[in-house]
Amino acid sequence: MFDAHRHGPGPNAEELPPRWGALIASSGPRQWAQIAESPPLPNVRYCYGLLPQEIQAFSDTGMDLEQVLQNLEKLITTQRDSAVGEIGIDDRFNQTVPMNSQLLLVERLIGLAQSLDRPAILHVVRADGLMLNLLKRMKPRIPLLWHGFLGSLETARELASLGCVVSIAPSVWRTGTKLQDRLNVLQTPVLLETDYPYHYRSPGEAPASYKKILEHHYRRFAQATGTSVETLERRCDGYAQVFTNQ
Ligand SMILES: [Zn+2]
Numbered sequence: 001m002f003d004a005h006r007h008g009p010g011p012n013a014e015e016l017p018p019r020w021g022a023l024i025a026s027s028g029p030r031q032w033a034q035i036a037e038s039p040p041l042p043n044v045r046y047c048y049g050l051l052p053q054e055i056q057a058f059s060d061t062g063m064d065l066e067q068v069l070q071n072l073e074k075l076i077t078t079q080r081d082s083a084v085g086e087i088g089i090d091d092r093f094n095q096t097v098p099m100n101s102q103l104l105l106v107e108r109l110i111g112l113a114q115s116l117d118r119p120a121i122l123h124v125v126r127a128d129g130l131m132l133n134l135l136k137r138m139k140p141r142i143p144l145l146w147h148g149f150l151g152s153l154e155t156a157r158e159l160a161s162l163g164c165v166v167s168i169a170p171s172v173w174r175t176g177t178k179l180q181d182r183l184n185v186l187q188t189p190v191l192l193e194t195d196y197p198y199h200y201r202s203p204g205e206a207p208a209s210y211k212k213i214l215e216h217h218y219r220r221f222a223q224a225t226g227t228s229v230e231t232l233e234r235r236c237d238g239y240a241q242v243f244t245n246q
Contacts, residue, residue, distance in 0.1 A: 085121025
């Protein structure tokens with residue numbers, strides 16, 4: 001069971017479903033440290049990224065962006081099996097980091113992934129059109145994953161034509177998302193993710209273990225698309241290969 005996006009150090013084997021694999025992402029220096037010492041695991045790829053909303057946290061400690069970017073590049077270069085992510089744009093933080101600066105940052109980071117020939121994991125919140133335009137302009141020739149996708153079928157199709165795979169998180173089950181009613185007509189490659197420990201929980205739902213969250217998401221997605229969990233798993237494992245192929 002492949003988890004296309006989660007955070008934190010690699011979990012213990014007993015917490016995992018069978019045939020587990022993952023892309024374990026990080027969004028800034030504090031999270032890099034959590035995963036940098038993790039042992040290599042089969043079908044797991046560690047990803048080092050930087051989200052615009054993290055800039056404030058290290059600026060407060062006296063580090064500047066250029067320094068952090070240098071550290072990031074060094075980390076990705078020395079950790080030869082690593083990927084770049086998560087990186088992206090997030091309109092909720094437009095007040096602290098203006099969207100123009102966010103776009104410049106993410107363009108630079110996609111450029112870094114491209115120059116090191118590593119996959120990149122994208123985070124996009126309320127800025128789908130801007131990211132889509134950037135990708136159309138850059139046309140990166142690396143595996144691209146758009147995590148936490150909640151966009152339209154049209155955007156999914158355009159992304160697929162650019163070679164970008166979308167990954168769907170439990171947030172799709174939030175009341176009122178349009179995508180949850182269209183999953184059965186989504187024809188493009190899709191991966192599933194938990195975004196653990198930042199995963200969505202329905203109001204009133206009791207906290208569940210990591211394994212339960214992942215299994216529940218697969219089960220619900222299989223139901224919504226009229227397939228079996230086994231078929232869904234096999235399909236996701238196939239799409240995941242391009243990201244874990246080390
Ligand atoms: Zn994330």
